[in-house]
Amino acid sequence: QVQLVESGGGSVQAGGSLKLSCAGSGNTNYCYYIGWFRQAPVKEREGVAALYTVGYNAYYADSVKCRFTISQDTAKNTLALQMNSLQPEDTGMYYCAAAVINFGSAEWFVSSLYDYWGQGTQVTVSS
Numbered sequence: 001q002v003q004l005v006e007s008g009g010g011s012v013q014a015g016g017s018l019k020l021s022c023a024g025s026g027n028t029n030y031c032y033y034i035g036w037f038r039q040a041p042v043k044e045r046e047g048v049a050a051l052y053t054v055g056y057n058a059y060y061a062d063s064v065k066c067r068f069t070i071s072q073d074t075a076k077n078t079l080a081l082q083m084n085s086l087q088p089e090d091t092g093m094y095y096c097a098a099a100v101i102n103f104g105s106a107e108w109f110v111s112s113l114y115d116y117w118g119q120g121t122q123v124t125v126s127s
Contacts, residue, residue, distance in 0.1 A: 002026040002116040004096045009121030016086050016125070022079040022096030022118060033099040035059075036070065036081045037111055038123070040092035047109025048094070049081060059108040063089070086125045093120040 008020040020036065028034075035050025049060045049070040058070050069082040079096060097114035107113055 002028055002031065002098050002100075004098060004116055004118035006094065006096045006118040006121040009094060009123045011124040011126065012086055014087055014125055014127050017082070017084045018086065018123060019083065020081040020094055020096075020121060020123075022081075024077045024079065024096075024098070028077055028098065030100050031098040031116075032102040033108060033114070034072065034079050035097055035108065035114070036079075037095045037097055037114075038090075038092040039095070039120075040089075043092075045095070045111050047111065050108040051079070052105060052108070054102075057105065059105065061109065083123070086123075088125050088127045091123060091125050094123050095120045 003025045005023045033050050036048040037045050038048050039045040048064055049068055051058055051070055067085045071080045096118040098116040099114045103113050
């Protein structure tokens with residue numbers, strides 16, 4: 001079992017920054033992918049960024065490339081998402097997720113492949 005707890009959400013104006021954190025506990029060493037997803041009202045959950053823990057390759061949605069950075073602190077067992085130049089379209093509930101299956105990297109954004117989820121943290125960006 002893996003437990004994930006997100007923190008760091010909040011409300012900012014467009015152009016601002018936020019840093020999300022996800023604290024992991026349990027059998028996190030068995031996770032191949034750890035990442036962030038978001039869901040806006042009346043929209044489907046979408047992959048934002050993910051790390052492949054074998055080699056630590058990072059993957060990003062096109063909409064957040066060059067603005068968001070995903071990182072992991074293995075000593076503290078935390079996953080972070082630094083979000084810069086935030087825009088209103090970045091508004092949503094952000095979830096931390098972990099996958100125990102070593103699927104192909106081309107599917108990093110497929111939410112159904114992730115086994116464990118946090119409760120989410122809200123990010124609101126106003127114009």
